[in-house]
Amino acid sequence: MQRDCELGLTLVAGRMAVASHSAAQTRHIGECLGRLLQAGDVVCLQGELGTGKTCLCQGIGRGLGVTSVVTSPTFIIINEYPPSNRGHKLYHIDLYRIERNSEARTLGLEDYLYGDGVCVVEWAEWALDILPDERLWITLRHLGGTKRELEFHALGERYDELLQRFFRETRGQSLASCD
Numbered sequence: 001m002q003r004d005c006e007l008g009l010t011l012v013a014g015r016m017a018v019a020s021h022s023a024a025q026t027r028h029i030g031e032c033l034g035r036l037l038q039a040g041d042v043v044c045l046q047g048e049l050g051t052g053k054t055c056l057c058q059g060i061g062r063g064l065g066v067t068s069v070v071t072s073p074t075f076i077i078i079n080e081y082p083p084s085n086r087g088h089k090l091y092h093i094d095l096y097r098i099e100r101n102s103e104a105r106t107l108g109l110e111d112y113l114y115g116d117g118v119c120v121v122e123w124a125e126w127a128l129d130i131l132p133d134e135r136l137w138i139t140l141r142h143l144g145g146t147k148r149e150l151e152f153h154a155l156g157e158r159y160d161e162l163l164q165r166f167f168r169e170t171r172g173q174s175l176a177s178c179d
Contacts, residue, residue, distance in 0.1 A: 014154040016163055022146050026052040027059035029150060032170055034063020036162055037118045039088045042132050044124030047140030052148050053122045056138065060120055061090050072122070077107060080117075089117035095126040105130055134158055 020026040033056075037043070043060065045053040054072045061070040065087030073079040073094045081090040091112045098107075109130055112119050121127060124137070134156025141149045154160040 014160045014163065016152040016167055018150050018152075019143065020052065020148045020150060023052060023055045026055040026148060026150070027062070030056040030059020030061075031063040032059075033166055034060035034087075034118075036165055036169070037064065037088070039116045039118065040114075041158075041162075042113055042119045042121065042135040044131065044135050044137045045120065045122045045140065046125050046137065048142065051140035051142055052150075053140055056140070056150070057090075057092050057120045057122065060118070061092070064088055064090050064118060066090050078109075078112065091115070091117045091119045093119060093121045095121065095123040098123070098126040136162060 018029060020029055033043075037060065045056065047053055054070075058070040061081055064081075065083035065085065066081040067084040068081055070081060070090070070092060071079065073092055074096050077094060077097070079092045081092065083089065093109065093112065103126075109127060113121075113130065113132060121131070124131065136159045137153040137155060139151045139153070141151070143149050152163055152166075154163040
């Protein structure tokens with residue numbers, strides 16, 4: 001087990017938990033993660049309404065070099081964001097309006113999930129049948145007020161390495177800045 005008490009980070013066998021104290025800090029966590037993501041990566045987000053899934057995705061977009069405003073695609077399912085001059089395209093997928101796992105199969109998400117951009121999938125639990133076996137799963141939980149817990153679960157070697165690198169590069173930081 002690796003631990004960083006300043007951040008509340010704990011890394012154990014492909015799992016890590018971090019506490020965020022504000023929406024801005026959640027965005028910064030996402031930005032730090034976004035800087036490490038590669039083309040083809042899939043990040044799955046799970047959590048109740050208002051836990052910060054879109055805030056995290058906004059930060060991921062910033063880390064990828066996206067300069068446009070990242071908004072939730074709840075009514076259109078998928079937003080595509082090109083990077084400014086570096087990074088990879090961001091595919092922000094929101095499955096909140098999906099009622100059954102089988103519905104996700106009819107949307108043609110495979111083109112995105114197995115494509116050349118970075119996919120961030122909100123309400124990913126609705127697409128378990130079509131998600132790649134290897135992915136990064138992040139569960140967000142309310143801890144009271146503006147405080148949230150983000151629990152990262154690496155599924156596969158690529159994501160285990162990503163999580164270890166994220167832990168190493170953010171140790172000793174307040175995550176108020178990931179530079």
